[in-house]
Amino acid sequence: MYKKIIILLVCLIAGMSFLGLLKLKNNSKNNSKITIQFSSWGSESEIKILKPILMNFEKDNPNINVDFMHIPQNYFPKIHLLFASNTAPDVIFMNNQYLPIYANAGVLEDLSELNSEFCYDKFYTKSLETLSWQGKIYAVPRDISNLVVFYNKDLFKKYNVPYPKPDWTYYDFVKTAKELTHEPNVFGVSFEEEPLFYLPYLTSFGLNSLPKFEDSQTQIGLNKYADLRNKYKVAPRKEDSASATMAQMFLQGKLGMQVSGRWLVPKYREEANFDWDVVEFPKGSAGSIVPMDGSGWAISKSSKHKKEAIELVKYLSSKQSSQEFTKSGLIVPARVDVAESKVFLDGNKPKNAQVFLTEIETSKPTVVGVNYREILDDLKTKTEYMFNK
Known part of the structure; x- marks a missing residue:
């Protein structure tokens, strides 16, 4: 009888331990974060704008951690090395002059079919053309440069x-x-x-x-x-x-x-x-x-976290984020709803800021x-x- 009680207690303890471990494992699974890497160039003033946006993204997406890689100099040679070593960031800030190199090499994700995610109708058509290669969109635009x-x-x-x-x-x-x-x-x-x-x-x-x-x-x-x-x-x-x-x-x-x-x-x-x-x-x-240049966010084709990468690009290219980038006066926003608002046409110098938008009509994406x-x-x-x- 005594032996039976001991065996029963051992089994009960073992069962409780197993359930405890299972619960711990499940909690650990729920609390784990996915880390995505994001690279960008930018001056000190640009990074001061960008970092709070990334912090807010992490708050709104508690399951995603952004490992920000700031490369202030020799940006594209370093990006090239990262692609060559299969360690490219999940999200890469890209411009129209270098995009063809990476798109042609097949290392960027084709974003053409993701209109439901990025709402391309919110952007100037020519801004999308600047970040396209052979008829496909490879980056979501942040700004226009003319x-x-x-x-x-x-x-x-x-x-x-x-x-x-x-x-x-x-x-x-x-x-x-x-x-x-x-x-x-x-x-x-x-x-x-x-x-x-x-x-x-x-x-x-x-x-x-x-x-x-x-x-x-x-x-x-x-x-x-x-x-x-x-x-x-x-x-x-x-x-x-x-x-x-x-x-x-x-x-x-x-x-x-x-x-x-x-x-x-x-x-x-x-x-x-x-x-x-x-x-x-x-x-x-x-x-x-005037030739039109542009820059925006691309996604590495080799990214293991494309869903999370898409969420980050959606956030960076949103109206709210675009307004933050625009307030400094540094960029001409690629989003029509921000460019044609008081955020961009804010009454500060230059008084004739509309010129930057008027030129979009007559400009052509840089060949x-x-x-x-x-x-x-x-x-x-x-x-x-x-x-x-």
Whole structure:
């Protein structure tokens, strides 16, 4: 009898232990988090905006942990190595210039059929086109990047030069630059040898393909740009700017106009001690056609947590998150409902912020390819003499 009681107690204890372990295992399963990795470049100010958004995402999705990988420099070489070593992040911040390399290699998830998740109708169609490859969407856009003409209104007043009008032409632009130029202290317009800053001259004079130096259509636009420095003498040479950037020269009151992008707005709002505004890029023979770039969030095809990755991209590209990215003045949002709201058109400088949106109508997504970076590097090498005769 005594032995039977002992055996019964042992069985009871064993059964309770088993149930306890099972419960513990189930609780552990319920409390476990899935970690997804997310990479991005970005300045300190951009990361200050991004981190709270990621924290809120984790609060709203307690089962997902985001391992944020900030790569402030040499971003794409490092991303390339991560893909090569099969350790790519689940979510990758991507731009249109590098996207074809990864999409063509088959390492990005095709997001074309996920309209129900991302509501593509909320975005500018052209912003989706910038982040597509061979007709398929590979990233959900955060922003649009196009170039406009910043101008120093105080210098225009000082030299009695009429403010530029929206429908002005390249020749109006040159005339205005001549009237603003008072060497050696003031030049009419900026001049930068990075292709980004002179591609609008090429496309506005008819280029609609990759900018290869030898192409006759490319040469037309390049000559129009080089003329600003070599023929009309309205743009600074290297010795005129010394080590100063075009942005620094603009802030110093040494440039009447500067061709650049939205990313300068926060800096000019904070540092410019003169009145300034923006206007559309002037029309060439083909019109005012500014190449449109874009950046957004892609998902690695090798991700083991695609469901969670989709949830993160949905959150990052939501209206609420887009508003947070936009408030700083740093970007032109790719979402129509944010771009055409008071969040973007907030009444702060530039007063004519609508220009960034107006240009979307006439712009064209930048023509890119797998070898786009090599083409630009070749262009930089071959224009060195042309720009510095």
